[in-house]
Amino acid sequence: MISPIHIITLTLGTAFFIGLLKKLNLNISALLMLVAIAAAGTISASWFTAILSGAANAEVFTAGFNPPYSINLLMGKGEALITLLINLAGFLGGVYLLKSLKERGIYTMIIYLVFIMSLNVIVMTRDIFNLFVFMEVASIGIAGLVILDKSSKATQAGFKYLIATGVIAGILLIGIAFTYYFAGTLNIDVIQQASIINFKAGSIAVFLVIISIILELKPFPANGWGIDVYEGANPGIGAMISAASASAMLFVLYKLAVLVPESFLQIITAIGILTFVGSNLMGIKQSNANRLLGYSSIGQIGLLTAIVGLKPFLGAQFELIAVSILISHFFAKAGLFWLSGIVKKQNLKDWAMLRQKPYLLVLFGIFIFALIGFPPFPSFLGKWELIMKLAHSHHFYILAFILIGSFLEGIYLFRWLGFSIKMEDANLPPLTVHWNKIIPVVLSALGVLGSGIYFGTITEIAASLKYIPLLFIALLYVIDFLPVYVKNTVSIAGIGYYLYTIYPDLEGFKLIFGLIFLAGGMLTLVAGYFKTGTRKGFYPLVMLMFAGLVGLIEAHTTFEFFFAWELMTAGSYFLIIRGKKSMTHALSYMLFSLAGAYLILAGFGLAHIGQSSYALDILASVQSFAPLVFILLAIGFMTKTASVGLHIWLPGAHAEAETDVSPMVSAILLKAGVFGLILLMLNMGSQFIGSFNIYYALAWIGAITAVMGNMMAAFQEDAKRLLAYSSVGFLGYILFGLSFMSHLGWLAAVSLSVVHFMFKTLLFLAIGGIVYRVKTKEMYKMGGLIKKMPFTFISVLMGIIVIAGVPPLTGFGGKWILYNAVLEKGWFFPSALVFFAGIVAFLYCFRLIHTVFLGQLKDEHREVKEAPFWLLLPQYMILMVIMLFSALPNSLLKPIGAMLAPIFPEGALEWQGQLAKSGFGYWNGQVIMYIVGGIFVVVFAWLWYMNRNAQKVKQFNIGYSAERPSLPETTHFAYNFFAPYKKALGFLVSPLITNFWDSASEGVHAISDKVRRIYNGNVQTYAFHILAFIVVVYLIIF
Amino acid sequence: MDFGFKHILYALLTVFIVLNYGLILQGIVRKIGARVGRRYGIRWYQPYIDIIKNYAKRSTITHGVMFYIAPVFRLTGGIGLLLFMPVIFGSEIFSNFSFAGDLVLVLYFQFFGVLGMALGAAEGGHPYSAIGVSRGLSQVTAFELPLTLGVLAIAMQYQTLNITEIVAAQQGGFLSWTLFTNPFATIAIMFSFLGAMGRSPFDVVLAPQEIPIGPPTEFHSGLLGVLQLNRAIFPAAKLILFMNLLFGGATSWPELVVKTFLIYMWSVFVGTVFPRFRVDQSVRWFLVVPLTIAIIAIILIRF
């Protein structure tokens, strides 16, 4: 084993050596530099693996004396890891900067080497003065590297950096001096034993040391200089500061944290949280990529600072949490800075350039998702554990602030991602990529992925996760170049096989929802055959979403559930953003999902208090705050069911999605929320706040959602938007039914879920087929298409009869059960709203079919063809099932009823053949079908006989007040179809909720804008911030 | 319930009686309207002649399949509504197919014909049809809310959704009618009834002068004849429904005739006196006055 000292000797020696080479050969020098850093990294790596496998820590005594008489270095697990990271960053950064280093000459390489070396020393040293020295060396190194970039901005930033670190170093020096004065030593371990914090002067000395380290970590608000340097410096340098330098300083803080009392740790936590929330808040308003990355970096470091402060509460999981979040930040931030250097454009909107090289986009997405903490990245695990531990130790405020901060970070990161995927890129210059710039990015992406999977395997709770679906997704990525029909077949086969394997394990709700998710998924995928070409990137995302959905079904623990939930969110986000004009909708979908996920996370955290297991049924025995847990989880799930107030993401997202994606995200994805609610309600049962039944509130929410969704649907001009709002409304019914907590209520809710899946798939595919043919979604621009698309018409007709709940089709069953449930339960007023919503549904049903299929065919649609076969096929498969369920209602309702019987033994329906009896009424779907069919056929036959010779006429042959129409457009009554209704009741759908969220968003942006004004760009202000920060913290502590 | 051939005969009998009753009722009501206007008015059997005339038309045109089967939907809706109800209480013959479903079925089956008709009318391609449908549906949503609440109140009162049982509970003197046992629900439902009958002041749907009779504007000949049959059966079926719910049902045909005639007179009188509402006015009116009364009814039942 090579001594850790050689990390220093190698790098320093090389630095001197290439200095000797002078300008002989830049290539050789550069090679030597990289080799030296690589060698240093190898040493760290070898120590890391050795210590992990049980070797002892290594100590190096530099002058042959034991400490405190000489400087000593320690190579422990942490040191090994951090130096490994630093050297890795150094190496990759070196590769990345290769060209500019060579341009700037040999001295730059020397500075670079010394910088890397100093960071290594900072990590390893146990001597605080030595620490000071190398911190200064690192500062000088950074300033030296920054100034080599000749731009004015870089110079300014470097100057600010120099002044600020100079002042901080001064403070540190005072602290070190007095620490030495009181403790008589400079060795950390000995100082710790000297316990100088027991008297005030000593603790002030330690305070000065620690606060300086914290200041080096750029705490909010004394961090303007840091942000400026991120913005001004070459992104390659920015990457080094953000990844390597910050990791080192963080480790220093961790190292020195042993010196301080617990009260001071709390302050550290507070500072960290403040930084996390504050800088993420300010990031929202940023439009400059590097500066944004700066805010994000500082935020992440703030979170890690807080984690260091929270160490006593995190127990054994501390390492996992800290390291996983650090590693995610390290790779992601370095990768993003490097990407920024490749893009060379500072405006976030210009990142649409990335689309020119799709793999860059993939890398970008990986980094963003790693930063936010999506699975399978390490930070996901870290965040989960962190929240669980925080909840366990009753740090609720911190928990809340961390989630808020993460959410704020999500806002700007996902907006940025959206820009890069969807922003107009017409006027952007072509993107050129050099091999040396791309390799580090690719490696860091692999690093973050690999470390995520590694963490997954070493962690106990994550061990049960199934990675087979993820492997399947990876396979799909590999075969992404193949044509659609191959991949489609593979996907369907994959889902089918998976369903086959898990089918025996499914029962009850899991069976029903499993079938909706998987069988439904296969069905909607069938429609995918109509696409031609390769449809790049589509199938892995679809499978990601389905993997998430099936994960929900299979989850046994809260962790597995959350993991699956996040997978599903990620997959569906990308599916949604693939649509046209979907940038803002995808963002709002993501933000609502993120907020929902965080609420779920918090809910699981609270539920976990006082329980050792993570199994899902701990929800049944929540020890404390049960109503709060319930509310958090319910709201979290309701973001997916798009209940009123949380629905604004849905219409746009569903309407703009691709033809066969709409049914997936509308008919299938929303059911994930329903499934979550069912799990929640099953486990937690009735919940009361005081004597108020939360379920009553849910019933009202469901009812209002239903009315509002349906009414909004009636006023839409866009067919897919109409369907999307109709989903909102229908999910309202389902929530309403669930809130009853009775047999009939749940029977209605579950059967409506199934029915909603069927007709919504049907309608979205049908409308999608039309949109595919006529290339518009505005209904008033269509009309008269029944003659051109009769098959589509039939499926839409059946679909709307089901929605409207008109007998004899199966939609009526749900209505009937709901009536009986209401009578049993007695919640009349919300029920009245629900029934009102049911009638309002007629409005949009009719509008949908009239304005699209009936009325006047437009000039340009005279030669439109029927929708593609592959879109019709799944529709007709569903139609057959609908007819079956309509004629034999007990084939659907009886199994559900049997499944509900153990849960709600009271009030079940009584079946006699196809006759259902409740306590109030009875209903025989089969007989109704026969009778209605019989009468219909008789009347029809008679009319047919009477008028068998009817003359077929064309569309303008109408009695038109002795005139005749000339244009289909002016004859088709379709635009603003329910104008009088809008006049009467339009105020009900005034966009209050949208306005609320808009103004909330504007408010956050305004605050963000206000807060960031403290960074006025003047170095003296920054210096003042630093001093004021010290004073304020001092006053708080002492 | 065994379903035999005789049920079909019984059903035909019911339809026949109600059809004739509906036609005569129509004639008489128009006659009354004329007498109010000091005219002699049509002959009471004029509706028969009109129907025969329409069937006797020799030519027909069609705008497409939906246009053609819309009247079928409409008539099926009317006949179905009638047959899903017990017409005469206690009579096996005239209970028809009420074993197939309860009050909820009847309430929702009303829309079967409405929706089918709307579709067919829309396929005619006439803008006035679509305007009429837009108005009609808007109005339906409005009066359906007090109606639903009133029906819920009644179902709660009698603890059943079975129409036969509801009627049974009202037997034994007129004081046990819902009219007296649950006056608020009755008032709310009777207001909704005005909307359901589509007479003035809620007849803007068919406004003959501005949108030539609205949805059916393109229908003619036999197609119109079918619609006219339905115009006889459907109001009669609705009258029977409201009679069953609110006025103790009927144990014999004469009783049915008297009761339904009087119920119909309610909408006739209101219609003769009040001018037409615009759609937004009627929507607001339904959601203010009858709805308030229906809410009172529910509160009284609940507490």
Added chain:
Amino acid sequence: MKSLLNNIKSRFSIKDVTEQRSNLVFIDVARESAVPLITYLRDYEGMTHLVLLTAADWIEENEFQLTYLLNNPEQKFDIGVRVRISREKATMETAHHLWEQVATYQRELKEMFGIDFPGSPGVDKPFILEGWDDLPPYRRDFDTKKYSEDTYFPRPGRESNDPAEYMKKKMYPNEK
């Protein structure tokens, strides 16, 4: 009224003034000054309302006479501006920029008299005679009786009487 006429006279060359009534004056002007005159009347003399624009066929003089009848709604009097144009070259400046409805009158005149108003919107669209292909019917050289007889299948046996003669004969058969 007097001062108004004086004002006009001082500004425009006027052929003749006919005072029909105390509140109705006709002014004959040359073709060139007709539109400027009505513009002046509208903008400076409060004749804001165009009552009508009509034409008469003076076939003997081979001229059309156009009359712009203007009204002053404040002081309640009318002025008719009369202008003669040649029958052969029957064109006149359009006045639709003054009142939009003039275009309709001009459309009618185009159809009925064949007087063209270049630049008037829709002046060539059929006004009431859809697809007319004969002489403009209001021209006096158009023989409407002959046209009707040729076109509209006159019912044979129709007798035409002078009403006065007929009634006299019928009521007082004995008188001469």
Added chain:
Amino acid sequence: MKEDFKKRTVITPEGKPLEIDPVKDYFSDARPKVHKPANPVIEKFANWARANSLWVLGFGTGCGAIEMRPLMTPRFDAYRYGIQWRPTPRQASVFVISGYLSVKTLKRVVRTYEQMQNPKFVVGLGSCTINGGMYWDSYNTINRLDHYLPVDVYIAGCMPRPESLLHGFEELKKIIKEGRGEGANKYAEEFDWYKANQKKVIKDWDMPDYNW
């Protein structure tokens, strides 16, 4: 021809140009059919019904329309004879040409008449429909309605009083009951003659020959 009925080119959703000929594409150009009366017994019954259910199209073609309004009033009350007004040609059976008929209106009248369903009846009201009346020498009003539409009853007068109208309707009833109300079939049989007459006066014929 109105601008809207000229041929126009639109772009289909696929981006191909598509030529639309509105008159051809949007209007059926089938010829009318002759519907022979059915079995005499049934026809007698049907004629009785037709005679007693005269649905008059509410379309005031000329000044005579003003004389029809009193028929709805209590004084004359035509309803008692089974005469009712109907707002759409699809459902009406009697077309009253009330007075003079200008060429422009004739075009609309022809179209409306053709939109009515067989059997249908035409009543010419006032002298103008008979021989042109006081407009006999007008360049723009037709003189004999029966050259353009098959007329069942003429009611002379300028204007005829409502009583004469009622009398005219009674005559029409008689004609229908006797089975002579076959104007629609006559129109179909002599379609070419009628069309030639119509086209002679309607100069810009921009519609199909039969307006379904």
Added chain:
Amino acid sequence: MEYISMITGFLLVLLGLWGVLTQKNIIKIIIGFSIFDTGLHIVLVSIAYLRGGTAPVIDKAVKVTEAIEKVVDPVPHALVLTAIVIGLGVTALMLVYALKLYQNKKTLEVQSFNDLKW
């Protein structure tokens, strides 16, 4: 007496900070920083001060056993040397920056260099 140097040092530190925070000219700011640095060094040295102490050389005058009471602490002296060197380096780099800044904008007013903000 032993505190005089320390107080002087702190005064210099404050003076230096005042300079850094208030001066508008970059050169003056750098001078302020130098004063600040110097103050720090004086403080550092003053820590080692021992009344009546002697140089930390163990010879005849100071026996090993009495060294603790007699000699001043040598470590801060060593530290201050390092600190001075580093301070020099930092100051030199600052001056380089000042030069570059001047080349960029032909001014040394610190307010003109706030292109990066918010």
